[in-house]
Amino acid sequence: MAKLSRSIRETLFWWRPINGDSDVGHYFELFKRLLGYIRPYLFPQLVFAVAAMLLNGSVNGMIPLLIKKIINTIATIPSSKTTGASVQAMHLLAAEILIVFIVRAATDFLSDYLTTYLGMEIAMDLRGEFNDRLQRLPLSFFNWRSTGGLIAHALSDVQAASSVVHDTLFSLIGDSVTLVALVVGLFWMDWRFAIIAFVVFPLAVLPVIGVARRVRKMYRNAQKRLADVTTLMQEAIQGCRVVKAFGMEEYECARFRDQLARQLRMLRRVLRIGSFTDPLIEVLGAIAVVTTLWYGTDLVLAGARSPGTFAGFIGAMLIVYKPFKRIAGTNNSIQQGLVSAERVFRVIDHPPEPYETPGAIELPNGPHRLEMRNVSFRYAPNGALVLRNINLSIGAGEVAALVGMSGGGKSTLADLVPRFYDPEQGMVLIDGVDIRKFTLKSLRSQIAVVSQSTFLFNDTIRANIAYGGPGKSLDEIIAAAKQANAHDFIMRLPNGYDTTVGELGVRLSGGERQRIAIARALLKNAPILILDEPTSNLDSEAERVVQDAIERLMENRTTLVIAHRLSTIRRADRIYVIVSGEILEQGTHEELIAMDGAYRRLCDLQFYAPELVEMPSRLAMS
Ligand SMILES: Nc1ncnc2c1ncn2[C@@H]1O[C@H](COP(=O)(O)OP(=O)(O)OP(=O)(O)O)[C@@H](O)[C@H]1O
Ligand SMILES: [Mg+2]
Numbered sequence: 361m362a363k364l365s366r367s368i369r370e371t372l373f374w375w376r377p378i379n380g381d382s383d384v385g386h387y388f389e390l391f392k393r394l395l396g397y398i399r400p401y402l403f404p405q406l407v408f409a410v411a412a413m414l415l416n417g418s419v420n421g422m423i424p425l426l427i428k429k430i431i432n433t434i435a436t437i438p439s440s441k442t443t444g445a446s447v448q449a450m451h452l453l454a455a456e457i458l459i460v461f462i463v464r465a466a467t468d469f470l471s472d473y474l475t476t477y478l479g480m481e482i483a484m485d486l487r488g489e490f491n492d493r494l495q496r497l498p499l500s501f502f503n504w505r506s507t508g509g510l511i512a513h514a515l516s517d518v519q520a521a522s523s524v525v526h527d528t529l530f531s532l533i534g535d536s537v538t539l540v541a542l543v544v545g546l547f548w549m550d551w552r553f554a555i556i557a558f559v560v561f562p563l564a565v566l567p568v569i570g571v572a573r574r575v576r577k578m579y580r581n582a583q584k585r586l587a588d589v590t591t592l593m594q595e596a597i598q599g600c601r602v603v604k605a606f607g608m609e610e611y612e613c614a615r616f617r618d619q620l621a622r623q624l625r626m627l628r629r630v631l632r633i634g635s636f637t638d639p640l641i642e643v644l645g646a647i648a649v650v651t652t653l654w655y656g657t658d659l660v661l662a663g664a665r666s667p668g669t670f671a672g673f674i675g676a677m678l679i680v681y682k683p684f685k686r687i688a689g690t691n692n693s694i695q696q697g698l699v700s701a702e703r704v705f706r707v708i709d710h711p712p713e714p715y716e717t718p719g720a721i722e723l724p725n726g727p728h729r730l731e732m733r734n735v736s737f738r739y740a741p742n743g744a745l746v747l748r749n750i751n752l753s754i755g756a757g758e759v760a761a762l763v764g765m766s767g768g769g770k771s772t773l774a775d776l777v778p779r780f781y782d783p784e785q786g787m788v789l790i791d792g793v794d795i796r797k798f799t800l801k802s803l804r805s806q807i808a809v810v811s812q813s814t815f816l817f818n819d820t821i822r823a824n825i826a827y828g829g830p831g832k833s834l835d836e837i838i839a840a841a842k843q844a845n846a847h848d849f850i851m852r853l854p855n856g857y858d859t860t861v862g863e864l865g866v867r868l869s870g871g872e873r874q875r876i877a878i879a880r881a882l883l884k885n886a887p888i889l890i891l892d893e894p895t896s897n898l899d900s901e902a903e904r905v906v907q908d909a910i911e912r913l914m915e916n917r918t919t920l921v922i923a924h925r926l927s928t929i930r931r932a933d934r935i936y937v938i939v940s941g942e943i944l945e946q947g948t949h950e951e952l953i954a955m956d957g958a959y960r961r962l963c964d965l966q967f968y969a970p971e972l973v974e975m976p977s978r979l980a981m982s
Contacts, residue, residue, distance in 0.1 A: 390698050390702055390705065391698060394525060394697075394698075394701050395528070397482045397525065398525060400485075401478055405474055405478055406474075409470070409471050409474035409475050409529065412466075412470035412474065413467070413471045413530075413534040413537055415463065416463075416471055416534065416538070417534065417538040417539075417541045419460055419463050419467065420464065420538040420679065421538065421540075421541025421542050422545065423460070423542075423679055424546060424676035424679070425549065425672065426453075426457060427668070427671050427675040428549065428668035428669055428672035429668065430453060431666075431668035431670075431671040432666055432667070432668035433446065433449050434450075435666075435667060471530065471534055475525075475526050476526055476530075478525065479523055479525050479526030483518050483519055486518045486521060486522060487514055487518045489708055490513065491514065493712060494510065494707065496713050497707075497710055498712075498713045498780075499781065503739070507591065508587055508589075508592070508594045508595075509588075509591060511590055511594070512583070512586050512587040513704055516586060517583065517700035517701075517704050518704055520693075520696055520699075520700035521697050521698075521700045523693060523697050524693075524694050527690045527694055527697070531686050531687055531689075531690035535684075535686050535690075538679075538683045539680060539683050539684060542680050543680075546672075546676050549669055549672060549673075550665065553656070553665070553669070553673060554673075556651060556652065556655055557651065557677060559651075571637070571691075572691060572692075573695075574633055575633055575692050575695040576695045576696070576699050578629045579630050579695065579696040579699050579700075580699045581626045582626035582630055583699065585622050586623060588623075589616070589623055592615060592619055596612050634689065637685075637689060637691075638685055638688075640688075641681065641684055641688055642681075642685070645677065645681040645684070645685075648677055652673050653674070656670045656673060657670075715796075717797060720799045720800075721797060721799070722799055722802040723795075723799070723803050723805075723806050724802075725887070727757055727918065728756055728790050728888055728918050729755055729756050729791050729792070730754045730777065730789070730790055730888060731790075731792070732751060732752045732753075732789070733751060733788075734749055734750070734751060735773075735776065735783045735785065735788065736748055736750070736785040737784050738784055739772075745784075746772050747769050747776075747942075748942045749786070749942065750773060750786070750942075752936055754918055754919070754920060754934070755918070755933070756918055757917065758918060758933040758934070759921060759932045759934075760919065760920055760933065760934050760935075760936060761922075761929045761932035761934070761936070762938055763922075763929060763935060763936070763962060764937055764938035764944075764962070765962070768938045768939050769938055769941040770922045770938050771922065773938065774809075774922060776788050777888070778809060779795060779796075779803065782796065805886065806887055807888045807889075808828070808881040808882075808884045808885075808913075809881070809890045809891075810877050810880075810881045810889070810890070810891045810913070811892050812893075814865070814876070814877040814894070815864065816861050816864060816865030816868070816873055816876060816877070818862060818863045818864075819860060819861070820857065820858045820859060820860050821853070821856075821857050821858070821861060821876060822834065822857040822858060824861060824865075825837050825876060825879045825883055826883070828840070828880040828882070828883035829883045832883055834857070837879075837883060838857070840879045840883040841876075843882050843909070843913075844875045844878040844909040844912070844913070845875055846875040846876055846879050849872055849875075861873075870894075871902035871903075871906055874909075878906075878909045878910065879909075881913055882913055886917070887917055888918045888920075889913060889914060889917040890919075890920050891910065891913070891914070891919060892922045893910070893922055893925060894906070907925065907927060924966070926963070932948075932949075933948070934946060935947060935948065935949060935952055937952070937958050937959045939958060944957070944958050945958055
């Protein structure tokens with residue numbers, strides 16, 4: 361009961377905000393903003409489209425007049441004494457009808473084609489803008505979004521948003537012109553009759569507007585479900601190994617179907633409301649036709665109106681009904697499009713990454729000294745501190761190793777150097793200058809990053825390595841691959857450097873992928889290296905080959921390495937032990953072993969026997 365009274369209230373008082381979801385002004389702004397995307401296509405496309413629509417509408421408005429003429433001319437034939445003149449008039453009329461319908465067909469085609477194409481162009485513009493922004497958003501943005509959801513925004517939401525433009529133009533302008541032309545034509549023919557015929561139509565407007573807010577709300581939920589479905593599908597495909605290994609196919613299928621069913625339920629509710637407007641207009645149309653018939657028959661019988669006028673009115677009733685229905689339906693799709701536009705613009709309006717200070721300077725090329733001073737950091741504004749008061753310093757060309765238990769904050773610390781994140785307190789310095797003073801581009805050009813998990817693009821090996829230096833020649837790419845111990849295995853592949861590696865490099869082994877990633881970093885040849893050493897379990901031969909490549913990569917570079925291999929740690933000039941976001945110990949391997957603290961325990965836990973055997977003897981020597 362309460363629900364019923366609420367829907368009645370919602371329908372009757374559609375202009376009043378309910379539940380904060382009816383910010384009419386907000387949606388009007390969105391609407392204006394979307395229409396702004398037409399600007400580049402004003403001339404000649406839009407001008408021609410509107411001209412075609414105007415012509416089409418006016419021609420439609422002439423149809424009742426034509427019907428009137430036909431009926432009246434036919435009616436005069438039998439009684440006419442001048443049959444020849446009537447036949448001539450009929451021929452002239454036939455020519456008129458032909459012209460009207462040809463013009464109608466041509467303008468129909470032109471306006472539909474031009475506005476649909478305009479909608480497509482705007483969809484592409486929006487999608488391009490969406491991706492432009494996506495490429496420049498900070499990492500933190502992606503931590504809280506799902507890939508599936510973003511893909512749904514870029515595809516389905518952009519589509520729905522751009523259809524607002526098409527629908528508005530085609531339906532609101534085109535159909536309104538037809539509507540106005542018909543009404544004007546009818547009033548011109550017989551204004552009293554016209555008032556009776558059209559008195560019911562304005563009644564349809566209220567409920568049509570009333571459903572707008574409900575459509576928006578339901579469609580918003582339906583789109584959320586679509587994002588869930590996309591996310592689920594993407595995960596099931598990317599995680600197919602895990603799914604198979606754990607025999608979870610049934611579970612995944614059931615989960616997916618469940619999501620589909622939820623989405624369907626939401627869509628059904630949108631559909632129900634959408635489908636409700638059509639029959640409403642149909643009933644109103646029928647009432648109008650019946651009224652005209654009933655009243656008109658009397659008038660014709662009384663001789664007050666000609667049969668032609670009567671037929672013209674009935675014809676007009678039947679024509680007017682289509683654009684009217686379409687305008688009402690368009691309202692629903694515009695509401696849906698506005699919800700989608702809201703989601704697209706939320707991404708487009710998200711502040712991008714640069715956060716460069718005004719007057720940022722270029723970081724010159726060359727060996728650099730890297731430093732962190734009192735750095736603290738947390739991911740979420742009110743979350744726990746992940747890094748606490750970190751101080752470290754790496755001289756030009758030196759190697760610093762970060763070691764520590766999993767989850768201690770090592771990768772987070774490394775992410776601060778290329779400014780994937782900025783510290784909450786303290787600063788990161790290169791050559792004594794806060795890195796926030798450098799342009800982001802020049803800063804990142806001085807840093808090569810090899811991350812914990814290698815990412816390869818679904819492209820050729822050559823393209824994957826060339827990512828580190830887009831302008832580099834094939835010779836340079838091969839040289840980098842040789843240094844990374846990758847050349848030999850690449851040459852054994854069917855197409856050598858032109859072999860495509862599959863999504864995420866699935867067609868390569870783990871060690872091979874790592875060496876491609878190392879070759880990419882070598883090609884970049886940046887003076888600062890951030891290396892999150894891969895922890896994958898390679899066999900000792902593959903391990904040695906990868907290790908060898910890593911050694912070469914670190915040569916002559918200021919390196920911050922998150923080390924898992926004892927050989928890398930030993931080679932470091934300084935080791936920092938990070939536990940729960942703090943530097944607990946620091947020094948060389950020998951110094952730290954001698955301290956017999958956290959580092960010593962970590963070594964005991966992490967490194968296997970042959971290395972450990974060696975340790976006490978070295979310790980004894982020091
Ligand atoms: N993107 C993120 N958003 C929120 N919290 C995060 C994020 N990444 C990591 N964390 C949290 O920050 C802490 C430090 O994570 P980090 O990845 O830096 O650890 P780590 O030392 O590199 O561990 P590992 O040796 O396992 O790679 C962890 O508690 C983790 O849960
Ligand atoms: Mg890590």
